[in-house]
Amino acid sequence: MIRSCFQAVRTFISHFPVTLCPDAVSHGALIKSTRLQCSGHRSARGLSMSLWPLSANPRDFSLPNASWSAEMQQVYDHYNALCEVKTKDSEEKGPWYKLPSYNRSLKHAAGGVYLSKIIQSKSRLFTRSNKEYGAAFEYVIFMNKQEKKCVCAFQSGHLLEGPPGHVHGGAIATMMDTVTGTLAGYLAGPVMTANLNINYRSPVPLGSVVLLHSALDRIEGKKIFVNGRVTSTDESKLHTEATALFISVNVGHVFGI
Numbered sequence: 353m354i355r356s357c358f359q360a361v362r363t364f365i366s367h368f369p370v371t372l373c374p375d376a377v378s379h380g381a382l383i384k385s386t387r388l389q390c391s392g393h394r395s396a397r398g399l400s401m402s403l404w405p406l407s408a409n410p411r412d413f414s415l416p417n418a419s420w421s422a423e424m425q426q427v428y429d430h431y432n433a434l435c436e437v438k439t440k441d442s443e444e445k446g447p448w449y450k451l452p453s454y455n456r457s458l459k460h461a462a463g464g465v466y467l468s469k470i471i472q473s474k475s476r477l478f479t480r481s482n483k484e485y486g487a488a489f490e491y492v493i494f495m496n497k498q499e500k501k502c503v504c505a506f507q508s509g510h511l512l513e514g515p516p517g518h519v520h521g522g523a524i525a526t527m528m529d530t531v532t533g534t535l536a537g538y539l540a541g542p543v544m545t546a547n548l549n550i551n552y553r554s555p556v557p558l559g560s561v562v563l564l565h566s567a568l569d570r571i572e573g574k575k576i577f578v579n580g581r582v583t584s585t586d587e588s589k590l591h592t593e594a595t596a597l598f599i600s601v602n603v604g605h606v607f608g609i
């Protein structure tokens with residue numbers, strides 16, 4: 353059934369000259385599962401093509417918007433400058449890759465028997481479910497596949513308050529799960545979080561910009577061990593430390609079959 357699901361995706365996609373860019377985790381999953389390639393570079397420059405009839409120009413939530421502070425933009429510019437660059441004559445590959453991020457990755461990814469069910473569904477990726485710019489999770493993830501690590505610039509919005517003036521621990525855990533899970537998924541394909549262990553070292557001021565760093569510790573069979581840290585953008589202050597265990601799953605597991 354899973355094979356026929358992906359067969360349907362392949363068949364469908366072959367009718368459209370597009371490069372699919374699902375969100376961060378399914379990017380890795382899909383490269384493994386359907387051997388599709390995804391270009392954040394193109395998307396970042398607004399050249400991504402319509403996925404009609406699935407979607408008209410899906411919004412890449414990881415691109416700069418008016419709510420971004422100067423500091424957020426600065427971090428984005430820094431890593432974006434280190435990304436893969438295509439020039440007229442050549443293709444220079446930087447070590448970093450900006451992951452695009454959509455609010456309904458599976459709409460673009462699953463296909464086949466699940467497609468209509470997914471399109472009708474109101475479900476949205478949790479961290480991208482608020483469309484108001486700057487209200488909740490503003491973030492962009494840059495992946496360094498060579499070094500098996502990634503960095504996320506995260507600007508917290510006013511809806512994420514926990515202790516007065518500071519970010520809710522659950523929101524930090526959500527971002528930690530997202531970033532470590534994105535790395536695990538990018539490196540190993542479809543995964544689910546089995547364990548997420550967090551130490552909160554110092555509160556994160558609401559509205560501030562912080563970095564989430566994640567790196568692969570090791571892979572043992574189905575088990576992917578990843579670590580994570582939240583720091584200030586100059587990395588002088590440590591806010592949070594985490595370790596996470598992800599388990600490789602087949603796609604059927606995600607759909608409960």
Ligand SMILES: CCCCC/C=C\C/C=C\C/C=C\C/C=C\CCCC(=O)SCCNC(=O)CCNC(=O)[C@H](O)C(C)(C)COP(=O)(O)OP(=O)(O)OC[C@H]1O[C@@H](n2cnc3c(N)ncnc32)[C@H](O)[C@@H]1OP(=O)(O)O
Pocket residue numbers: 375376377378381457461462477529530531533534542543544545546547574575597599600601603606
């Ligand atoms: C087109 C498809 C795309 C698929 C994409 C997939 C997912 C994400 C998609 C989009 C999201 C996008 C962005 C967000 C980014 C990422 C973060 C979100 C991820 C999540 O938010 S996800 C939700 C929370 N998550 C769960 O809802 C999991 C519930 N759970 C289970 O579904 C099972 O529990 C599972 C699968 C985890 C394992 O089940 P299983 O049957 O495959 O494996 P099994 O139990 O045999 O364990 C194998 C070996 O792992 C060891 N092991 C297992 N669990 C352990 C633990 N907790 N601690 C220590 N060791 C553990 C065993 O001890 C054994 O070790 P050993 O082999 O050495 O004996």
